[in-house]
Amino acid sequence: xxxxxxxxxxxxxxxxxxxxxxxxxxxxxxxxxxxxxxxxxxxxxxxxxxxxxxxxxxxxxxxxxxxxxxxxxxxxxxxxxxxxxxxxxxxxxxxxxxxxxxxxxxxxxxxxxxxxxxxxxxxxxxxxxxxxxxxxxxxxxxxxxxxxxxxxxxxxxxxxxxxxxxxxxxxxxxxxxxxxxxxxxxxxxxxxxxxxxxxxxxxxxxxxxxxxxxxxxxxxxxxxxxxxxxxxxxxxxxxxxxxxxxxxxxxxxxxxxxxx
Numbered sequence: 001x002x003x004x005x006x007x008x009x010x011x012x013x014x015x016x017x018x019x020x021x022x023x024x025x026x027x028x029x030x031x032x033x034x035x036x037x038x039x040x041x042x043x044x045x046x047x048x049x050x051x052x053x054x055x056x057x058x059x060x061x062x063x064x065x066x067x068x069x070x071x072x073x074x075x076x077x078x079x080x081x082x083x084x085x086x087x088x089x090x091x092x093x094x095x096x097x098x099x100x101x102x103x104x105x106x107x108x109x110x111x112x113x114x115x116x117x118x119x120x121x122x123x124x125x126x127x128x129x130x131x132x133x134x135x136x137x138x139x140x141x142x143x144x145x146x147x148x149x150x151x152x153x154x155x156x157x158x159x160x161x162x163x164x165x166x167x168x169x170x171x172x173x174x175x176x177x178x179x180x181x182x183x184x185x186x187x188x189x190x191x192x193x194x195x196x197x198x199x200x201x202x203x204x205x206x207x208x209x210x211x212x213x214x215x216x217x218x219x220x221x222x223x224x225x226x227x228x229x230x231x232x233x234x235x236x237x238x239x240x241x242x243x244x245x246x247x248x249x250x251x252x253x254x255x256x257x258x259x260x
Contacts, residue, residue, distance in 0.1 A: 020041065020079075020080055020126075020127075021041055021042070021043040021079045021080070022037060022041055022042055022043060022079060022080045022081075022082060022126065023042075023043050023044045023045070023066070023073070023076045023079045023080070023081045023082065024042070024044070024045045024046055024049070024082045024105075025046050025066065025068050025073075025081060025082060025083045025084070025088070026046055026048075026068075026082070026083065026084045026087070026105060026107075027046060027048040027049075027054055027055075027242060027243060028084075028105060028107055028242075028243035028244075028245060029046075029082035029083075029084070029105040030045045030046050030048055030049040030055065030060070031055060031056055031058075031243055031245055031246075031247065032105070032118075032119065032122055032245055033045070033082060033122070033126075034049070034055070034056075034058035034060070035056075035058065035135065035246060036119065036122050036123055036126055036128050036131060036132055036135070037122075037126045037128060038126075038128065039062075041126055042063055043063070043064075043076060043079045044063050044064040044065070044066050044076060044079075045060045045063050045064075045065060045066070046065065046066060046068065047065045047066070047067065049063070049065055050065050052239075053208055053237070053238070053239055054239055054242055055239065056239060056240075056246070056247050056250065057250075068083075068088060068091065069091070070091060070094055070095070073091075073095065073100075077095075077098055077099065077100045079101075080101045080102075080103060080125070081095060081100055081101065081102050081103070082102075082103050082105045083095070083102055083103075083104065083105065084104070084105055084106050084107060085102075085104045085106055086106045086107070092104075103122075103125065105118075107243070107244065109167070109244055110167045110244075111167065112139070112171060115244060115245065116136045116139070116140075119132050119135060119136055119246075120132050120133070120136065123135075135246060139246060139249050142175070142249055142252070142253065143256075144175050144176060144249075144252040144253050144255070144256040145175070145176060145177035145256075146176050146177055146178065146232070146255070146256065146259050147259065148177075148178075148202070148232060148259075150201055150231075151201040152177065152178045152179045152201065152202060153179055153180070153181050153182060153198075153199065153200055153201050153202065154173060154178040154179060154180060154181065154200060154201070154202040154203070154204060155181055155185070155195065155198065155200035155202070155203050155204070156169055156172075156173075156203075156204045156206060157203065157204070157205055157206070157207075157218070158205075158206040158207060158238060158241075159206075159207045159208065159238065160187065161187040161190050161218070162184075162185040162186055162187055162190050163206065163241075164186075164187075166241075166244065167244045168241045168243070168244040168247075168248045169241065171244070171248050172204075172241065172248050172251060172252055175248070175249065175252035176252055176255060176256065178202055178204075181198045181200055182198070183197065183198040183199075185198060190218075192218070192221065192223050192224070195223075195224070195227070196227070200231075201231055201232070202231065202232045202233075202234075203224070203227075203228045203231070203232070203233045203234070204234050204235075204236070204255065205233070205234065205235040205236075206235075206236055206237075206238050206240070206241055206251075207235065207237070207238060208237055208238050208239075232259070234255045234258050234259075235258070236251045236254050236255060240254070
């Protein structure tokens with residue numbers, strides 16, 4: 001009798017979780033929700049979700065893509081809304097006044113442990129905890145350290161120049177067994193002369209190779225090509241580092257398979 005009641009409660013909870021529907025309003029929540037939730041649980045996503053250059057391996061092909069405005073969200077007030085309150089404080093406040101259920105996805109994780117906690121939280125929220133745990137186990141067990149016998153001081157360049165101080169880049173280096181430059185380069189102080197002075201031994205190019213601005217052209221400069229002609233030089237699309245999520249691990253794996 002007790003077992004029957006426990007089963008009934010568990011069954012009811014699973015039905016409640018599966019009945020709940022979710023709306024994602026940022027790129028990073030789009031990517032996490034697409035990975036963790038079942039398709040029927042996703043009611044709508046952001047405009048970014050239809051862009052294959054920004055999403056990972058799960059692009060939105062059949063869900064509404066919403067503008068992040070109160071007018072666009074009025075038909076979805078009975079859903080659970082994933083929103084970055086830091087980006088949209090007034091909108092979040094207005095939605096709360098209307099009684100909407102909000103889950104803040106504020107791009108706050110700074111370490112793998114904090115990211116895993118967020119993945120587990122979303123897994124529980126969507127009733128897909130086992131899938132979340134399996135994803136975390138997969139990320140924790142990934143082997144992507146490069147076999148480099150020489151110095152591993154690494155220059156990371158994107159279509160907009162040197163990358164900023166964001167956790168995804170330090171984690172990417174850690175996963176690959178690489179080290180950052182001893183003399184950090186920023187967009188403000190970046191020049192080819194400073195690249196030479198920084199003495200990088202490894203180059204990671206994070207680019208979609210579709211940009212034609214001045215910074216992107218530097219990636220194709222003959223100086224860089226010559227400098228890294230006989231040094232490790234890797235490339236991944238920008239989508240792997242737009243967010244600090246499982247995409248960073250996918251990018252590290254892609255680089256790992258490029259080593260000669």
